[in-house]
Amino acid sequence: MHWADVIAKDLLARSNTQLISTGITPSGYIHVGSLREAITAQAVFKALKQQKADVKLIYMVDSFDPLRKRYAFLPESYDAEIGKVISEIPCPCGQHSSYAEHFIKPFLDSIAELGIEPEIHWTHKHYEQGDFASAIDTIIQKRELVATILREVTGRDVPEDFFPYSPKCPKCGKLSNGKVLGYEFPYVRYVCHCGEEGKADVRKADGKLPWRLEWAAKWKIFGVTCEPFGKDHAAAGGSYDTGVRFANEVLMNEPPFPIPYEFVQLKGKGQIHKSTGSTVTGVDALRITPPPVLNYNFLRYNPDRHIDYDSGLGVLDVVDDYDRAEKLFYGGEVDEKERDLLRAYEIAQPKGPREHLPLQIPYRHLVQVVQIVDDFQRVLDILKRTENIASMEERDIELLRQRVECVRFWLAGFAPDEVRFSILKTLPNVQLGEADVNFLRCIYSSLKVLDWNGDKIHDTVYESTKSCAIGAKSGFQCLYQIFIDRKQGPRLGYFLSTLDKEFVLNRIEEAIRSAIPSSQDT
Ligand SMILES: [Zn+2]
Ligand SMILES: [Zn+2]
Numbered sequence: 197m198h199w200a201d202v203i204a205k206d207l208l209a210r211s212n213t214q215l216i217s218t219g220i221t222p223s224g225y226i227h228v229g230s231l232r233e234a235i236t237a238q239a240v241f242k243a244l245k246q247q248k249a250d251v252k253l254i255y256m257v258d259s260f261d262p263l264r265k266r267y268a269f270l271p272e273s274y275d276a277e278i279g280k281v282i283s284e285i286p287c288p289c290g291q292h293s294s295y296a297e298h299f300i301k302p303f304l305d306s307i308a309e310l311g312i313e314p315e316i317h318w319t320h321k322h323y324e325q326g327d328f329a330s331a332i333d334t335i336i337q338k339r340e341l342v343a344t345i346l347r348e349v350t351g352r353d354v355p356e357d358f359f360p361y362s363p364k365c366p367k368c369g370k371l372s373n374g375k376v377l378g379y380e381f382p383y384v385r386y387v388c389h390c391g392e393e394g395k396a397d398v399r400k401a402d403g404k405l406p407w408r409l410e411w412a413a414k415w416k417i418f419g420v421t422c423e424p425f426g427k428d429h430a431a432a433g434g435s436y437d438t439g440v441r442f443a444n445e446v447l448m449n450e451p452p453f454p455i456p457y458e459f460v461q462l463k464g465k466g467q468i469h470k471s472t473g474s475t476v477t478g479v480d481a482l483r484i485t486p487p488p489v490l491n492y493n494f495l496r497y498n499p500d501r502h503i504d505y506d507s508g509l510g511v512l513d514v515v516d517d518y519d520r521a522e523k524l525f526y527g528g529e530v531d532e533k534e535r536d537l538l539r540a541y542e543i544a545q546p547k548g549p550r551e552h553l554p555l556q557i558p559y560r561h562l563v564q565v566v567q568i569v570d571d572f573q574r575v576l577d578i579l580k581r582t583e584n585i586a587s588m589e590e591r592d593i594e595l596l597r598q599r600v601e602c603v604r605f606w607l608a609g610f611a612p613d614e615v616r617f618s619i620l621k622t623l624p625n626v627q628l629g630e631a632d633v634n635f636l637r638c639i640y641s642s643l644k645v646l647d648w649n650g651d652k653i654h655d656t657v658y659e660s661t662k663s664c665a666i667g668a669k670s671g672f673q674c675l676y677q678i679f680i681d682r683k684q685g686p687r688l689g690y691f692l693s694t695l696d697k698e699f700v701l702n703r704i705e706e707a708i709r710s711a712i713p714s715s716q717d718t
Contacts, residue, residue: 213421263281310490319414346408561690639675655689
């Protein structure tokens with residue numbers, strides 16, 4: 197059984213009503229790993245829904261967290277913002293209402309494309325509305341117990357004057373790390389480190405809980421029954437452990453069913469965007485492969501399995517794996533393990549699977565074709581010819597358009613140089629020897645009478661390298677040179693088949709002609 201169905205079964209054994217919570221502190225560009233969390237939550241949500249559970253998925257934007265440091269991508273002026281909450285820091289581009297919104301907006305748009313449309317909650321708004329007031333009051337009342345739990349679970353020292361609430365100072369705008377003078381509901385009286393003395397109303401966004409407590413408070417406020425989180429939180433003495441005790445002993449509610457997930461590590465050469473210079477983000481990952489492929493790449497592994505995300509050549513393998521699963525989904529014998537993969541494929545479809553196998557054009561082919569022509573219609577024309585497609589459904593064209601856009605994004609930003617090429621409009625200045633020219637003559641006459649098909653071209657070229665005694669390596673090299681001025685290139689047969697036959701023949705002829713004087717010299 198697929199892991200999402202196993203978790204759904206466990207949850208249903210507890211209750212038919214479920215609330216899955218996921219979220220992030222949008223303090224900067226959002227890592228690919230955060231996609232895993234959202235995709236994991238969505239998978240369990242979908243599995244529960246299919247089991248007719250009464251289930252809701254919420255996304256918590258932790259917009260009331262402070263900016264902890266000035267990240268490298270921020271201008272120096274942001275030094276002054278450190279310590280302020282990110283819902284009150286200006287957005288770096290000027291187009292969003294806050295720093296938090298600037299970073300979370302593109303991410304939320306992206307997960308919507310994956311079919312993930314949770315109810316969105318902004319932590320700062322819940323503080324403003326007073327939703328945290330009762331939990332804050334309980335936590336402050338029981339602060340000695342809170343300190344004991346923190347000491348026992350984390351093994352760390354907790355100061356005698358520990359106070360589980362940080363007022364937000366209206367003068368310096370920061371979360372105060374000054375001194376608390378006293379508490380009487382609803383006011384916390386304090387002196388800020390800037391010298392300002394004031395009182396914070398716990399029913400307003402005048403201050404916040406430390407995040408370990410805030411997490412537990414959110415479970416109670418929203419009635420969270422299940423939550424995926426990074427495995428660091430699940431470590432012994434980690435925030436899930438403290439959260440469980442806060443829930444059981446302080447706030448008196450049931451802690452949620454945990455889904456700890458392993459990290460996603462960036463691998464391979466292509467993790468830095470070629471023009472922006474920044475590491476591949478969650479938003480990039482969505483533009484590199486279409487949504488169902490990205491979903492599938494996470495869903496096929498158990499949450500406790502580590503995933504390497506390779507935005508370089510590995511992308512091609514991931515898409516091939518997806519296409520294989522897709523084919524299997526629409527027909528064929530499967531074993532137990534494959535059944536889970538097919539279930540992953542099914543969950544991965546934002547709008548559910550189609551009734552029959554969609555048109556499959558391998559990414560590897562598209563990588564070549566989009567480098568030969570710019571225009572989508574011409575891409576279609578080439579594909580119809582090379583892949584022998586009589587007609588395409590509108591939905592298939594859309595699917596293809598999406599793939600083409602992703603391939604272009606990948607080529608421009610992340611693809612390694614060895615897969616990038618451009619067809620030279622004129623014959624480059626290459627030195628061809630006598631053997632090359634003989635080979636080109638021989639290949640010219642064979643290609644001239646050939647059906648313009650990738651496999652046939654490949655076989656013909658290969659045979660000619662033997663019959664003309666040039667050797668496969670030199671023969672292929674010679675052809676790559678006259679078309680793309682490189683010694684290596686895409687798979688030759690398919691590559692030439694995507695080009696116009698006449699263009700190929702003319703180029704070979706031209707190369708022969710231009711080489712004749714130099715071959716006579718020798
Ligand atoms: Zn912005
Ligand atoms: Zn202050």
